[in-house]
Amino acid sequence: MSCRTSIPASALALLLASAAPVLAQEPGPPAAAPALAQPMVEFQADTLSYDENLDVITAEGNVLVSRDSQQLTADKVVYNRKTGTVSAHGNVRAVDGDGVTAVADGFELTESLRDGLVDNVLLILADGSRLAAKDGKRENGLSTLNRAVYSPCAVVDDAGCPREPVWQLKAVKVVHDPARGRVFYTGARLEMFGVPVVALPRLSHPDGFDRNQSGLLSPDVRFTRELGGELRIPYYWSIAPNKDFTATTHVYTNVVPMVEAQYRQLFAGGPIQIGVMGTYAKGAAEDPLTGNIIDTHARLRGAIDARGQIEHGDGWRSSFSSRLTNDDNFLGRYQISLDNRLRSTYALERFETGRYFSVSGWAFQNLTSGANDARMPFALPLVDFRWRLPDKILGGGVMLQANSLGLYRREGQSMVRALASAQWDRSFLTPLGQRVTFTGLVRGDVYNANDTALADDPFYAGRDGWKARLIPLAAIDVEWPFAGPFLGGTQTLSPRLQFVGSTSTANEGIPNEDSRAVDLEDSNLFSLNRFPGYDRWEGGARVTYGVDWRWTKPGIAVQAQVGQSYRLDDNMDLFPEGTGLSGRVSDVVGRASVRIGRYVELTQRLRLDKDNLAVRRNEADVAIGSRRTFLSIGYLRYNRNIALEDLPDHEEVRAGARVAFGKYWAVFGSTVVDLTSTGEDSLTTNDGWQPIRARLGVSYTDECFDFGVTWKRNYIDNPNARQGNTILFTLALRNLG
Structure with missing residues (x-):
């Protein structure tokens, strides 16, 4: 105040x-x-x-x-x-x-x-x-x-x-x-x-x-099934204008107390924040024989959360983020985080006009019950350099890139990688209005892999020892937009045709670490390489075709895209089944969106089976309303029949709403429901209708007073997040907290 x-x-x-x-x-x-x-x-x-x-x-x-x-x-x-x-x-x-x-x-x-x-x-x-x-x-x-x-x-x-x-x-x-x-x-x-x-x-x-x-901050009161009543009492210590320290005591009725501390400092180059939390208590684990959740012996359990970003001058910048815990179930049991994987990283970057350089490192901690941390990778170093030449060559721009990675596991496949590439692009307009882009690329890679027999999936394994590859590519992309009046607005119809040719044997013996999450969608249909990352390359020859249609008038915008690709060579097993890219002809992908003013937005993304037009991927999002009153609904379904365990099929629906009434009152709620059945994912235990979480609340907000009551329910029962209800009360008096 x-x-x-x-x-x-x-x-x-x-x-x-x-x-x-x-x-x-x-x-x-x-x-x-x-x-x-x-x-x-x-x-x-x-x-x-x-x-x-x-x-x-x-x-x-x-x-x-x-x-x-x-x-x-x-x-x-x-x-x-x-x-x-x-x-x-x-x-x-x-x-x-x-x-x-x-x-x-x-x-x-x-x-x-x-x-x-x-x-x-x-x-x-x-x-x-x-x-x-x-x-x-x-x-x-x-x-x-x-x-x-x-x-x-x-x-x-x-x-x-x-x-x-x-x-x-x-x-x-x-x-x-x-x-x-x-x-x-x-x-x-x-x-x-x-x-x-x-x-x-x-x-x-x-x-x-x-x-x-310095002084006590506003306390926080909440009730959960597992923790019981909770009272949070934070104390704020202003050390200096650019640094402070906050200590928070968490008192519960069902579990032992927890303490939390956070230190923040703003340096001349940027901010850092270091947080620690801990308790001395029993933990929770899953009995490997019965599957029941059991308590373990009492010991010190806690976690660290630190992050920061520092500008060093002359375009150099450091950033770091570290999340660590000595108990896989601590964050979930105390409802701090439901993440099942923690990540720590550091990056040193330099930004220049037309140039970018970074060197970084990554480490992970798996909190999933029964997971073997020795099989979790850590990356050091990951180096990336990009340089767009200031002068054109043969009328086109040139981008040079170099990348290297060292990825290690204590138990499992490890590798080092180095690559360099040069890409040339030239675009021009023809007298008939076509936009034509020529692309030429050459890339050289060197890999060294170890313990490939211990790869988590044989499909991603490489061969032990050194491996090199040279990747040439040539592409031509033609767009031909047509524009004119339509229904009181302006429409644009843009057919597009792309041809890409490259070597077809680039992936033999190469381990796959960063190109696993492959799936055909509208955003990567015309990419030169539809694999993410660097480890997998889409070789061979193909032609991709599609059309983009847009119609706009004041207050309304409609857009639709559809496309498909056709493989000209016989390399049919390049992509896994179910990704939409296996075989000679790809699935059909499309996207449509409608925006009406600031209050209505609809988006639909589809992937249709190339043989029978069955829906293999369906994403729909609807948002209606303003910040005070709105409704949002999202639906997602992957029906790809994919064989890889780390890319399972999934189906879910999400909904959220807020309705303001009177001048100061509002009710709000949201839910997520898993609709996946055993027919879609053989590993799931759902019957096709499994609520994940739900929330419902009411709030009052005027110029000086905030009050709210929120009910939350978690339907998942595992060591990191036991199912149960949470009641959260919020009360804030302006200037008093």
Whole structure:
């Protein structure tokens, strides 16, 4: 909360600082009147008088005192030279340079310009919050308000009629200590909708001038089936303006407590963040004989989550991310993360105009029950260099690339790889409007593989020892767009034809580590190599054809694409069955989308079987509404009959919605349902309808108050995420947390 109680005193200081020197310069006062060294002050008043007997200067009528961005207005300002006091009366209003306004019946200051009194004061802070008090004073640098009320909530409704604030904080006394940067409350109580809710005999918070103040943050309360009730109590320590530390205690009713710590620092080159969490407790594991979840012995269990990015200058940048745990079930059991694989990486990069260089390393930790970490790979180093030559060659641009990888397993296939390539592209328009692109590429690779007999799947295994390959490629791509008016808008029809020719024996004996997730879709139909990564190359000769159609008019955009490829050589077993690319003719892929204004968007992606047009891949997404009220539905089905275990068929539906009602209320929910059956995936235990997770909640949000109740259910039961319900309560008072 940014309650700045020093403003009344600073406003009074403004009055003295403004009035005393300026009035002293008016004709009439004796020359002995002290003048204080202050910035330039502008002073206005309807009348000005001086009583020589009482030694009093009086300014009346629309009195305005201004200095820089500060202003003071009043009906009357009186300066008593004998008592050394300056007072302002009637409609007193002071505005400081931070946009804080003070309104009071009257101000009175001592001649020291630092101490003073104020009656019936109202502070309107820069963010619209209000702090009112019966009276107040400033003495020895401390500002004290008596019988004060604070609230950031609106005090009038939309019609301009007075209303009770949603919540307010009342206190017998409020003290602002600028030296400590905090506001202290004595005898405070919190009221909501005019009803006292909780008494707070002692309360303090940062004053808002320096938001990096140490102290307790807002607690968090939630309920889950496994953990029971949970209370999170975070403490924030502001070490310096560029670094802080947060320690959080997690107290549960069903399990032992957990502690969490996070350190953040902003260097000149960028930020870093290091988080650790841990507990001393029993773990959970799956009994290999019965499959039941059992508790293990108590020990220290925890995890580390660190990340950062540092700019070194001259185009160099480092980035890192590390997630580690000493217990495979810790993150899931304490509902920190449901990930079953953790990744740690470091990368050093350099960016130049037309050039890019990076060297990185990767390591993984498998949290799946029964997994053998010795078979998890780590990559060191992974080097990538790309350079687009500034000058054209034969009218085309040239891209040079080099890449190397060392990938190792303690148990399993390991390899090192190095490659270099040069690609030339030239595009031009024909007199008939066709866009023609010629491409030439040559690439050389060197591999060295070990323990290939221990590969996790023989389909991905290479041959032990050194292996080299040379890959030449030539391609021509022709697009011919036609445009014209249609149904009050503009349509564009663009047929496309591509021919690609390359060596057809490039993959023999090469291990496959980064080209496994292959699947034909609209995004890679016209790629020179439909395999992802580098380890597999799509050789041979093929022709790819398709058409792109677009229609637009104000507020509406429709787009559709469809295409297919035909293999000209006899290399029919290059791709696994079910990927859509096996055989001479590929499956048909397409994509369609409709966008209506900002509120309706529909997207459909399909892959149809080349023989019978059966749907092999179907992705549909519908989004309707605005940020306040919306509905989104997604459907996904892979029906590829693929034999590889790491590319199984899958079917699911996702739905989410939010409905706002009234001015401040909303209900929301989401769900994910697995529709995969044993006919689609022989390894699944689903019957074709298995909810994965669901969420339902209600929220209230106005200008100063947030409240919500959310129910979550997890239907999965494994060591990382046991099924059960979670109830989450959120309560936030603006400026209080």
